[in-house]
Amino acid sequence: MVFWEGYISDELMGTFAPIIVYWIYAGMYLLLPPLDQYRLHTRKEEEQKNLVPMSSVVKGVLLQQLVQATVARVLFLVTAKPVSTGAAVQPSMPVQLVQIFVAMFVMDTWQYFVHRYMHQNKFLYRHIHSQHHKLVVPSAIGALYNHPLEGLLLDTFGGAISFLVSGMTARTAVIFFCFAVIKTVDDHCGLWLPGNIFHIFFQNNTAYHDIHHQLQGLKYNYSQPFFSIWDRILGTHMPYNLVMRRDGGFEARPLKG
Template identity: 85%
Template sequence: MVFWEGYVSDETMGTFAPIVVYWVYAGVYQLLPPLDRYRLHTRKEEEQKNLVSLSSVIKGVLLQQLAQATIAQLLFLVTSDSSPTGTIAQLPVLIQLLQIIVAMFVMDTWQYFVHRYMHQNKFLYRHIHSQHHRLVVPYAIGALYNHPLEGLLLDTFGGVISFLVSGMTARTAVFFFCFAVMKTVDDHCGLWLPGNIFHLFFQNNTAYHDIHHQLQGSKYNYSQPFFSIWDRILGTHMPYSLVTRKEGGLEARPLKE
């Protein structure tokens, strides 16, 4: 039993809970004090290097989430017709955890190859993926700032495929997609906070993805949002070291393999 049972359907929660989680979690990061000693880039760098305003980023994210919500509703409508009522509550926790792990690997695989191709294809990079890289210095609210077509291909279709391949129910999807959203936001937050649980369990983290957003790492660290497996297997892994800057804060410095 979950807290929303009897109030809204699992399909409704699966559609809108990830959106709410995105803005709450990213908003917390946005409202934090400067925390300069934990920043991977100075505030001056963020102001000078980023090529898009915060208001444009917010509009872009809302547009992507509108598309995601529309497709999620269609997906749940189609799949719920083939699922017997009551199956959701009967799934053992271990099976749901296995489905989530499968979904994580499926999503990582889809996003790695689509993301990498968008860098390798000059047309796609120039006209589509470069929009995300206007945030040279990433921040939490910009995690889903993409060209609408990229948002559809990379994130939305990646989520659909993960959901279908794993065989999860709408209820399990609520937890999986909320978790995926939090991980994605965290990867773009630009802060290396002590005790961050994502940094403890995932090598693909804030600093790892920050390397990719920098010029010297743009052809490396394509993996997102969970593991770095495909980067390591296919030779696109860029290790890094965290060093303290003289002016304060931290820097993820690429290391040659």
Template identity: 85%
Template sequence: MVFWEGYVSDETMGTFAPIIVYWLYGGFYQLLQPLDKYRLHTKKEEEEKNLVPLPSVVKGVLLQQLVQATVAQCLFLLTSAQTSGKIKQPSVIVQILQIIIAMFVMDTWQYFVHRYMHQNKFLYRHVHSQHHRLVVPYAIGALYNHPLEGLLLDTFGGAISFLISGMTARTAVIFFCFAVIKTVDDHCGLWLPGNVFHLFFQNNSAYHDIHHQLQGTKYNYSQPFFSIWDRVLGTHMPYDLVKRADGGFEARLKKD
């Protein structure tokens, strides 16, 4: 029994809950942006280095979410049409296992697609470079991508994770909302004390901030959960957190 049962379908929740979570969680982080001591870059750096204004970022994210919602609805309709009657939900243990499998599938897909978009000069110049216009990332820009990248990297990655893990639409609500929260957290540009994600994931906001820096664009491709593929394939770049004069921290490539 879940709180939305009887009000909206699992398929509808799986489609729209991640979008709502994105703007709520991202919006919360945006409210913290004026707190310089928690920023990985100063406000001045953001204004000088970022190559796209906030309204354009919002429009780009909304476009990607429209595509994601359309694909999600089609995917849920296709999979639900193959079952008859009410879907029996698996045990909690099975659902946890499915989510873990989906996490590894999504990480694998996104690592190799993301890395190839850097290595292929045409794809980087005409597609992936749009995401890197945010040299100083911030929360609501997490899904600011070229529409083709959004489709290949995020939308297809989510669909493949859903299908391979075998999860139901109800489990997918949890997984996709969690994936959105983690993606926003990685792009928030903040280093907050007590962030629970830093306890379980080495792939965090500082780790991904290195990738957005000019010297780190060939490293730290992994997203959104683990850094396994970076470590296995030699693209892992550790970092040092260096304290700034204003009391905040910045991530710098680790010195040998």
């Protein structure tokens, strides 16, 4: 039993809940006070280094989410059980947890190799992936700011493949995709907040991804959004020290490169 049962289908919830969660969670970061003592970059750095206005970032994210919602609707329609056979039976909680873990691994694997190739292929980087790196200083709102083709290949297809391979139901997909969205936004928030649960349980976190957005780490730390396993196995992991800046806040300093 879930709170939306009887009001909206699992398929519709799986389509639109991740979008709503994205703007709520990213908006929370936007509404926070400056919190300079927890920032990985100063506000001055953000203004000087980022090469795209926030209005363009918002438009780019909305475009990607439109594509994601369209693909999600088609995916759920194709995989939905016929009405005559009844609603899909929800697996037990342990089975759902295994499905979510499988989906996390599949998504990480897909995104690592596609992301890495977009850096290694000069044409793809110059004309497609460089759009995301215009946000040299990452921001929560810009977590899904990508070229439309990258958004389709990296995030939308990655999510679809994770859903199909894991065998999860639409109801489980609501949980998985909302969690993935929250994690992705958090990785781009630019804040090292005390007690952040993602920093405690995931090595692939805000500072880890911040390294990738900097010049020294551009060819490292490709893994996203959950684990760092492929970076470690394939030699693209860049360790770092998190140090306090003299003017306040933190800085993730690469230990090589």
